[in-house]
Amino acid sequence: MTSPVLPPHAITFGRIAPTLPVTDMEQAVAFYTRLLGFTKVFENGSPVGFVILKKDDAELHLTLDKQHKAPSRNVAHLLVRDASALYQHLVQHDVRMIKSLRDADFGMRCFVFADLDGNRIDVGENL
Template sequence: MTSAIPHPVHFGRIAPTLPVADMDRAIAFYTQVLGFTKAFENGNPVGFVILKKDNAELHLTLDKQHKAVPRNVAHLLVHDAAALYQHLQQHNVRVIKALRDADFGMRCFVFADPDGNRIDVGENR
């Protein structure tokens, strides 16, 4: 592996884009369960949405044939993984990997949104 060559371009935010089969269902989940707010939408019917909460930004794109993949598609860093884990359990959200203190120094778990998109949650310990 070669070392990276510095360049003058400053990077701004980068946000994951998740495909969803049902935009209304996805928006309801991310706003009502996770507390995001809709910052932007495009299309009629809506085919693209930007959601924001605190420092997190998430993009949703409509794909009516979306099939979930068996890997994590986004990582969410939080300040209290246990509290979010409990909140998601109270809302009957599907947990893929239970809350644990990992040997790499994080408290973490994985959940799936209504479209099966796997979100890896981590808290630095």
């Protein structure tokens, strides 16, 4: 006997956060905390193999995977209030840009950058 399928509107969803694999946890945490202003709110393991980072409403999970190979697609989308300022900040700190800052026809100012492990983060600001 199968359970009845609930319509999505009948279920309340909580937070959802991307989990990014990283090859060096210490370097990854430094990148996201020092450069992007995240705060480490949780870590697990000895050595540390999992970390939760938060900044404002954004939450990011890092998991240690020494064999990680970056995919060729975006792995997370980050909404911000000033995409231009963040873009300039990252460029000044030599962060690798995958797509340059642009105003897209879908109503967002956006760009894509890669973290130290090549994880692609799509950044957008509603226009």
